[in-house]
Amino acid sequence: MKTIFSPKLNNSKKGEVTQAVKDAIDLGYRHIDCAHVYGNEKEVGDAIKAKITEGVVRREDLFLTSKLWNTFHRPDLVEVAIKETLKNLGVDFINLYLMHWPVAYKEEGELFPLNKDGKPIFSDVDYVDTWKSMEELVKKGFTKSIGLSNFNKRQIERVLEIATIKPVNNQIECHPYLNQTRLIDFCKSKGIAVTAYSPLGSPDRPWAKPEDPSLMQDTKLKELALKYKKTPAQILLRYQIQRNVITIPKSVTKSRIEENFNIFDFELSMEDMNYINTFDCNGRFCPMTASLGHPHHPFENDEF
Ligand SMILES: NC(=O)C1=CN([C@@H]2O[C@H](COP(=O)(O)OP(=O)(O)OC[C@H]3O[C@@H](n4cnc5c(N)ncnc54)[C@H](OP(=O)(O)O)[C@@H]3O)[C@@H](O)[C@H]2O)C=CC1
């Protein structure tokens, strides 16, 4: 499952994201996962504003997450970054702010500063220094809590060593091909909740190759879907919920947004949960290959 780095992240059409967030809120979703780098926080904010104005939800009903991008790791840029996110989302505070990756890129300018070989230009800011600055955001009320994303065990330990405000969450790629059992167990032992991203295997990732395996087309998974009279997507999401892992499926299709919410009326047996755990093949759909060589690359030198 080889991959390439692609700055083309927001592949939704104009207006699609606003509509999807409106549909999701109408259907009962309350947790919205955002990031500055997705380039659509304004569109998400428009949907939130509309639904609050309509009286469908209040701000306090929503759990808004966003993420500090790699070009804003320098301590003096952290507050600049969250203020931009708050402005785009149209809110005074968010509930959770994550450091998107442990790797820092050259500050300011392009979100993907590239050298002449098309490789990201790294910065030597250490994520522990960034973390100290993120703690200030909690003290100033810009975010209720702070956390990590794409951090490995050793990197989490380094943050815990210096933290006065502990990370509450680590958002990581997680699905049956990469079930992350060891990292989840470690996070749980430290009181850190885990969020599973790309829970459906991220079929619309811009760097997908035709020869890559498709998680939702997996024969064993499809058999389970038939057995439970559910869809493969619903089995994948239910799997995470039952192991106490938060999950954030992406869809801009109303019928799928609804389908992905309808997972609270059935239960996978313990035997089937264990069976799904056997699908693991260290299959990473989001390996950040182009940042290989960065001293803080999370997947290059550590097993988990
Ligand atoms: N912290 C990080 O570094 C990362 C975080 N994330 C977060 O995780 C979220 C989800 O991950 P993502 O990589 O998008 O991948 P997902 O695994 O959520 O897959 C999304 C894809 O699955 C399709 N899909 C959704 N529901 C269904 C369904 N019921 N049946 C069939 N197809 C379906 C969507 O299509 P369509 O939209 O056309 O309906 C889209 O193509 C992201 O939106 C982002 O918030 C993702 C990657 C990295």
Ligand SMILES: O=C1CO[C@H](CO)[C@@H](O)[C@@H]1O
């Ligand atoms: O959330 C994300 C979506 O994909 C990007 C490309 O690798 C990632 O950088 C990012 O973590």
